[in-house]
Amino acid sequence: MFLSLLGNQIGAHRVAAIGFLVSWVFTFIALNRRFSFLPLDQGKAFVEGGDQSKGKLRGVGLVIIIAFIVTGLLFAKVSPEYVIFLILIFAVMMSGYLDDASDTPWSDYKKGAIDLGISIIYVVSFIHWNGTEIQFFHWTLTLHPLLYAILGIILIWVSINVTNCADGIDGLCTTLVIITIGSFLAIFGKNLGNYVGYSVILIGAMLAYLCFNTLPSTMLMGDAGSRAFGFFIAVLAMKSRHPFSFLLLAIVLILDGGLGLAKIFLLRFLKIRILANTRTPLHDEVRKNQANRNWSKTQIVFRFAIVQVMFSMLAYILLA
Template identity: 35%
Template sequence: MLNWIYEAYGRGFGPLRLFGSFFFLAAVGYATTAIATWVALPRLWDRLPKDRGRAFAVNAEQSVGKPLSAGLVFVSIFCLGALIFIPFQAAALRSLPFIFAAMLVGYLDDRRGGFSEYQLAAMDLAIALAASVAVLGLREWAIWLPGFKPAVLLSPWIGLPLATALIWISINATNCSDGVDGVSGSLTGTAIMILGALLYAVIGNADVAAHLHVPVNPEGADWAIMAFVMVGSVSGYLWYNAAPSQVLMGDAGSRPLGLMIGLLTVATGNPLFLLLVGSMILANGATGLVKVAVTRFLGIRVLAGIRFPLHDHARKELGWSNTQVLVRFLILHLGLSALLVILVLKIR
């Protein structure tokens, strides 16, 4: 909306010209949604469902009775913020209905005590496919990979299933990573922030992209605004989720956050970015999914001595406190992301 005001009225009026700056929109969007979430959440969390505890989760009893589904609040604030700060013509806005749908699926799962695994998998798949079609359309998807200077054009028959799989994995890995105060919000928030910075400064910048032989995304700045608006919402939530937490995001928060990471990965044009900036999210959550799938469908027991999610293994088997899990996972997350992203950008 602010960009529309700039286009309609701001070109000849000095202060309104700020509404045409993507950097200004991203920064103010972050601050606005952070403050809005910080103010709104404690006023609304008494109306949220309460956590009942999770079977087999370490220290699950510590969360029993706490307000759950904070994602219902901060994702709703994010959606309103996106409409205010992202240009109306941006392709990124076409993903908003699916982020909202992922939030609703998560909220219903939190409130009713859980859909079956297969029901959730099917709903996630439908949302991931619809979001992929909304963002990519039925055209070719240009991706780039380390070691190959030219872009690789994928037909819709290959590109859409690949994008759908990336988003589906991201949703479920992020959902499985939730369970320790501050961990899921911090890991996902930093992953989204890194992707947003790359889309703004590298992939959305024609000069930098040309220098690095990376295909430019003309709407990279739009996606960057969306990323920072979401990080602002998550920051407002983390204020109350710091150990010992007062409120939990639930599936209503983790599922749309995972969807956002998947969408931003698709926008970068490099499918490997899901691994590069989400390494600890995947290690914490997706490895457990692989273990369950291999054991259930192939009858092969793998990683039998490791608890999943990994944060449970760290607390139960290694004796780490919640704060140690948060700080150490975040250190690994930032270190791996910085190293891998730099390598991929330079190895062209």
């Protein structure tokens, strides 16, 4: 709305900057309300340090994503494709929120099936509006729609789940997601078009959340936030026309959250045991050996973030 009113006068980038500020303020005020319908974390005995989260407000990803959607509708360009995207990111968020609020955690198969359905719907929509052309380094390829659909579904499903699994230390997942989104903007801003504005608005909401989630945190975004963030990253990878850049621009999320998924998949379906002496996600392995490595939780966040920045710079050299 405001983009059409002010865009010609002050420019789309300034409108996006205003959207960033409004998103931060909106999210910060909303999170301060501490809505009574949000669940409290019960602590997870099987998670390293899970008892420290007990009693904290959980599932505030609901607030973050709603703030992002409302601000995006006000300050970004709205198109049929964007409306479908908003509906799907809301659906991803709600699937996580309902799991957060449930007395009994949802099964992996139930969440995986929901992720698969959402991935299929988005990929079909994406192909309709954008086609199947991708860039691999400096080569341009046009994939068969079926092949593109399969790869796109895998990308979205993996991104949702590795991002979700990486959410285990105050500030870690959100910091990595901000770096990843910022890297896509820096390298592929011209390709992303309107999604530059959407990204800036989401970063504003995430920074407001970090005011409450840095160590020691007072609230947790839960699956409602991390799953939606993973979906957004996958969408950026597809919109950038460089979907394989996901492997570099989200490498820390992939390794931190993805190794655990690989362990479970191989053991459950192929009876293959790997990394038997390594805890996953990797941030739990670092915490387990914290006494030997002398890493505090803050150091884990910063060191993981630094590694991601290094890989993002490598991606810039190779792909920009």
